[in-house]
Amino acid sequence: MNIAQVSQKFGVTSETLRYWERLGLLPQIPRNESGYRTYGELEMNWVFFVKVMRNAGMSIESLIEFINLYRQQTDSRAAQKELLIEQRDKLVAQQQEIAKTLNYLDFKIDHFEEHVLTYENEKLSYDQPTAFDQAAKTASERD
Numbered sequence: 001m002n003i004a005q006v007s008q009k010f011g012v013t014s015e016t017l018r019y020w021e022r023l024g025l026l027p028q029i030p031r032n033e034s035g036y037r038t039y040g041e042l043e044m045n046w047v048f049f050v051k052v053m054r055n056a057g058m059s060i061e062s063l064i065e066f067i068n069l070y071r072q073q074t075d076s077r078a079a080q081k082e083l084l085i086e087q088r089d090k091l092v093a094q095q096q097e098i099a100k101t102l103n104y105l106d107f108k109i110d111h112f113e114e115h116v117l118t119y120e121n122e123k124l125s126y127d128q129p130t131a132f133d134q135a136a137k138t139a140s141e142r143d
Contacts, residue, residue: 001039005039006044103128
């Protein structure tokens with residue numbers, strides 16, 4: 001596939017793909033006889049991985065670290081796994097904050113006609129445990 005096709009397939013711009021390649025997040029993309037990038041399955045797997053990790057909020061710096069560890073000849077699997085666990089933990093924390101915020105918005109919507117609520121009632125609605133909190137607790141106990 002050429003860069004335009006890969007760009008369309010993964011919903012990232014051609015400029016982003018070139019940037020990721022320059023940073024070393026993608027392997028060197030092979031070129032055809034005309035000098036155009038030709039993405040094969042391996043390269044597209046890397047595009048998919050980088051896109052998912054960026055969507056997960058992983059920083060470019062952490063991605064570079066992960067990929068450098070991956071490319072080392074030594075056993076770096078534990079360090080790689082730790083980077084993924086750290087990112088997952090950050091996402092879980094974000095998800096918990098989003099769940100709390102959604103509960104708060106639901107409370108505000110459900111009590112909208114009452115117009116003005118006291119701070120303590122609003123804070124209580126924000127701090128109420130959610131179904132997600134229990135699922136996250138179970139997941140962290142599993143780790």
